Amino acid sequence: MTKEEPSICEQQTYNQLFRAHYEAVTRFVYFKCGDLQQAEDIVQDVFVKLWKLCSTVSFGKVKAYLYRAANNAFLNEKAHEKVVLKHLQTTVRPIDHESPEYLMQMEEFHEKLKEAIAALPPKEREVYLLSRIEKKTYPEIAEILGLGVKAIERRMSKALLLLRELLGNDLKL
Amino acid sequence: MPMEEKYASEDFLARWLAGELSNEELEGFEASDVYRDILAIDTAAKSLSGPKVDVERALSLVTERNQNIRNTTPKVKRLWSFTAAAACIAILFAGYTYFFGYKTYSTGIGEKETVLLADGSLVELNANSSVSFKRFGWEEDRSVNFDGEAFFDVVPGKNFTVNTSKGIISVLGTQFNIRDRKGFALQCYEGSIIFLPFNEKLTSVEMAQGVEIRLLNGEIQKQQFSQNLPDWKNGFSSFSRQPLSVVLEELALQYPVKFQTTGIDLNRKFTGNFSHNSLNDALKTTLEPMGINYDISEDKRIITLSE
Numbered sequence: 001m002t003k004e005e006p007s008i009c010e011q012q013t014y015n016q017l018f019r020a021h022y023e024a025v026t027r028f029v030y031f032k033c034g035d036l037q038q039a040e041d042i043v044q045d046v047f048v049k050l051w052k053l054c055s056t057v058s059f060g061k062v063k064a065y066l067y068r069a070a071n072n073a074f075l076n077e078k079a080h081e082k083v084v085l086k087h088l089q090t091t092v093r094p095i096d097h098e099s100p101e102y103l104m105q106m107e108e109f110h111e112k113l114k115e116a117i118a119a120l121p122p123k124e125r126e127v128y129l130l131s132r133i134e135k136k137t138y139p140e141i142a143e144i145l146g147l148g149v150k151a152i153e154r155r156m157s158k159a160l161l162l163l164r165e166l167l168g169n170d171l172k173l
Numbered sequence: 174m175p176m177e178e179k180y181a182s183e184d185f186l187a188r189w190l191a192g193e194l195s196n197e198e199l200e201g202f203e204a205s206d207v208y209r210d211i212l213a214i215d216t217a218a219k220s221l222s223g224p225k226v227d228v229e230r231a232l233s234l235v236t237e238r239n240q241n242i243r244n245t246t247p248k249v250k251r252l253w254s255f256t257a258a259a260a261c262i263a264i265l266f267a268g269y270t271y272f273f274g275y276k277t278y279s280t281g282i283g284e285k286e287t288v289l290l291a292d293g294s295l296v297e298l299n300a301n302s303s304v305s306f307k308r309f310g311w312e313e314d315r316s317v318n319f320d321g322e323a324f325f326d327v328v329p330g331k332n333f334t335v336n337t338s339k340g341i342i343s344v345l346g347t348q349f350n351i352r353d354r355k356g357f358a359l360q361c362y363e364g365s366i367i368f369l370p371f372n373e374k375l376t377s378v379e380m381a382q383g384v385e386i387r388l389l390n391g392e393i394q395k396q397q398f399s400q401n402l403p404d405w406k407n408g409f410s411s412f413s414r415q416p417l418s419v420v421l422e423e424l425a426l427q428y429p430v431k432f433q434t435t436g437i438d439l440n441r442k443f444t445g446n447f448s449h450n451s452l453n454d455a456l457k458t459t460l461e462p463m464g465i466n467y468d469i470s471e472d473k474r475i476i477t478l479s480e
Contacts, residue, residue, distance in 0.1 A: 014239075015232065015236075018228070018231075018232050018235065019228055019232065022226070022228050022231055022232070023226040023228050026224075026226050026231075027223040027224060027226065030223070030224055031223075036224050036226075040226070040231060043231075044231055044234060044235050044238075047235045048235055048238050048239060048242070051235075051239040051242065052242055106217070109217055110217060110220070110221065113214065113217050113218060113221070114221070117218075128218075129223075132215065132218045132219060132221075133218070133221055133222060133223050134223060138190070138191075149191075150187075150191075153187045153190045153191050154183065154187050156186075156187075156190055157183050157184075157185075157186030157187040157189070157190055158183050160186055160211050160214075161181060161182075161183060161186065163211075163214050164181070164207065164210045164211060164214065167210075167214060168210070
């Protein structure tokens with residue numbers, strides 16, 4: 001308790017936090033609800049609330065606070081059963097010596113993969129996307145979700161198995 | 174495929190993810206179909222990326238909403254804290270003045286009042302006088318601040334002091350009268366008292382029963398008197414060779430009047446007394462023997478004197 005923490009009530013600090021976390025938290029909510037607009041609305045509400053409570057949230061705990069608050073806000077919203085991850089994008093890979101046929105197949109496979117991910121149970125999907133798309137480590141995911149690392153590894157392995165089941169036939173090709 | 178089964182279990186994969194497999198297990202796993210499939214899916218998944226998010230646009234949206242909040246709510250909060258602080262200070266101040274403050278009794282023109290102190294001592298205030306003392310803990314240090322004229326009947330006990338503008342009167346238990354107006358006079362009716370003047374040129378005076386002192390032109394005049402009670406307690410003021418100015422001052426204390434004295438010699442001496450009951454009687458008994466004519470205004474506030 002020797003170092004003075006920067007106050008979130010300072011506009012500069014607040015902006016810095018916003019730029020650092022807004023995108024990641026929005027994606028996190030998006031992976032849960034599959035609706036980018038809804039995710040953005042939820043996270044913006046969370047940040048407005050943070051501004052109101054700026055004096056009560058300590059700078060060191062703000063990241064955990066943001067994920068926790070966004071998760072709660074998401075759970076409070078209704079109607080997120082049907083998840084369509086249409087905003088997941090295929091990044092164009094800079095490998096140009098692949099045949100058009102192969103690219104076609106890859107394109108198709110990507111579509112199937114998206115469907116398969118969307119079909120995962122929410123808990124597994126969340127962990128899988130945070131790990132593979134957001135490139136977060138298991139301890140990081142554990143911190144965000146407020147769980148132990150072991151639980152994350154378990155969910156991850158379940159997600160891998162389920163994906164393999166769902167995509168099994170396509171992989172044989 | 175028993176091996177495939179083994180690799181395709183949650184427990185095994187969890188151990189693989191945690192990096193807990195032995196080299197042997199790892200080799201076997203990496204040669205399996207399960208591993209190949211997972212790797213293929215992962216490779217495909219790695220080429221996916223999250224949705225595009227316009228952070229700056231969102232920041233400007235949120236900043237706008239935040240400004241609306243800051244403009245309204247914090248003002249209320251701040252006022253609350255100010256109110257709370259002000260209330261605390263007010264309560265502390267009120268409490269302080271109540272517990273450590275002084276209680277004051279005072280009389281106006283023509284009024285008399287008897288004040289009973291916590292130890293049973295009596296202070297009988299003549300007109301236009303005041304006495305004040307500590308509200309709590311007064312018995313520990315019997316000390317009163319005093320101005321005007323009063324008769325003190327002090328119950329025996331610890332030292333009792335009266336602070337006046339001219340000096341301190343210190344007693345143990347006795348009766349005495351103080352007159353601290355334009356002139357200062359002190360009469361001891363019972364026991365003995367000590368007068369400690371503030372004027373450094375004067376020495377303290379110890380007074381026995383029947384002794385009276387007056388401060389006149391910076392000197393203490395000591396004399397004897399024979400009354401049992403001060404005259405004002407019997408409802409009149411008496412004078413013995415006092416200048417007219419002192420008589421008029423006393424009249425203005427007992428009655429709500431002012432005197433117009435242009436062209437009148439105020440130093441002529443007067444011996445006699447006047448009653449506190451009736452202004453007309455008082456004026457008759459004081460001014461007529463001195464051969465002074467007077468005229469009372471219609472509202473009975475101003476009395477004009479003439480020879």
